[in-house]
Amino acid sequence: MNTGIVVFPGTWSDRDCAHAVGEVLGQPARYVDHREENLDDLDLVILPGGFSYGDYLRCGAIARFAPVMEAVVDFANRGGLVLGICNGFQILQEARLLPGALLRNASCEFRCEWVNLRVEQSESAFTLDCRPGQVLRIPISHGEGNFFADPHTLNAIERNGQVVFRYCAPDGRVTAESNPNGSLSNIAGIANARGNVVGMMPHPERACEDLLGGSDGLAVFRSAIHALARVSV
Amino acid sequence: MYRAEVFVTLKPVVNDPAGLTIKGGLHALGFDSVTDVRSGKYLVVTLDAADEGEARARVEAMTSQLLANEVIEDYRIELQPAADPIGSASSPSPARGGGQGGGS
Numbered sequence: 636m637n638t639g640i641v642v643f644p645g646t647w648s649d650r651d652c653a654h655a656v657g658e659v660l661g662q663p664a665r666y667v668d669h670r671e672e673n674l675d676d677l678d679l680v681i682l683p684g685g686f687s688y689g690d691y692l693r694c695g696a697i698a699r700f701a702p703v704m705e706a707v708v709d710f711a712n713r714g715g716l717v718l719g720i721c722n723g724f725q726i727l728q729e730a731r732l733l734p735g736a737l738l739r740n741a742s743c744e745f746r747c748e749w750v751n752l753r754v755e756q757s758e759s760a761f762t763l764d765c766r767p768g769q770v771l772r773i774p775i776s777h778g779e780g781n782f783f784a785d786p787h788t789l790n791a792i793e794r795n796g797q798v799v800f801r802y803c804a805p806d807g808r809v810t811a812e813s814n815p816n817g818s819l820s821n822i823a824g825i826a827n828a829r830g831n832v833v834g835m836m837p838h839p840e841r842a843c844e845d846l847l848g849g850s851d852g853l854a855v856f857r858s859a860i861h862a863l864a865r866v867s868v
Numbered sequence: 869m870y871r872a873e874v875f876v877t878l879k880p881v882v883n884d885p886a887g888l889t890i891k892g893g894l895h896a897l898g899f900d901s902v903t904d905v906r907s908g909k910y911l912v913v914t915l916d917a918a919d920e921g922e923a924r925a926r927v928e929a930m931t932s933q934l935l936a937n938e939v940i941e942d943y944r945i946e947l948q949p950a951a952d953p954i955g956s957a958s959s960p961s962p963a964r965g966g967g968q969g970g971g972s
Contacts, residue, residue, distance in 0.1 A: 692909075693937055700934070729937065736940045738878075743885045783882060783940060817883070 682723025695725035724834030735784035741817025782818035800824035871950035877908035
């Protein structure tokens, strides 16, 4: 799985992603500069977390117009696998590759903690290895992860099965107490209609080794490997 | 030259945690009459344009493309002619009164 990890000015989770994909999973990975315009060598593009362009104006608003994003949109439209994590999720929404927006956390606090995620569907390229209802333990680290979509859009993504992850209790119940940021319907991650583009606020790359507290995040990257194998068969 | 003031606010249907927090702060200070606070962004864009129509069209375009996210935000634009920048050959800027400013 040739993986490209996009680095904007202010990205901070690029090395964690490279470690997870390259060192832990042994897949070829390279950094992609925000000025690059050709992603033809890649199978998977990761937009990692961070504070691209200082989060000025809105999170992801400036990054969305970086030269590399035109290539990312083309790549996604051709069916390439794209994973946006945290700030990367915000960028994918600004680029209109994913619906909705991420508002300031309801608490107005930056939340950095482990959360439980219920896998809502195993059709997306990043949940193929999971079963619906499975609970993954993965950390969050954000100040603006409060998922919002207008009622029409929210209905559409629910109806189409585009909700990929919801914040939940350890036993999988979706409760108000387990929602760390005020997201509508406890939504932590969504896919596009085709399932090749996924955005999520939690950081799977930070949950890939037991030494660091857990390895549930591996399922996200392993799913991508299997999605690619399925396509190429 | 034109000076556009762009007011970007969250749509009424969108929750505004910062506004709620500010409202709580005002209540804590004793401003009990405050029933609602909505926060937003205020941007001043100075631009060159042939006439007001062109200036407005450009500011509309830049606001819908970048300055506001229409998924969650509304905006309002107020446009007015602006003095040419200091040092412009076409129209000498008015002399600044001595002692005013004081910024660094």
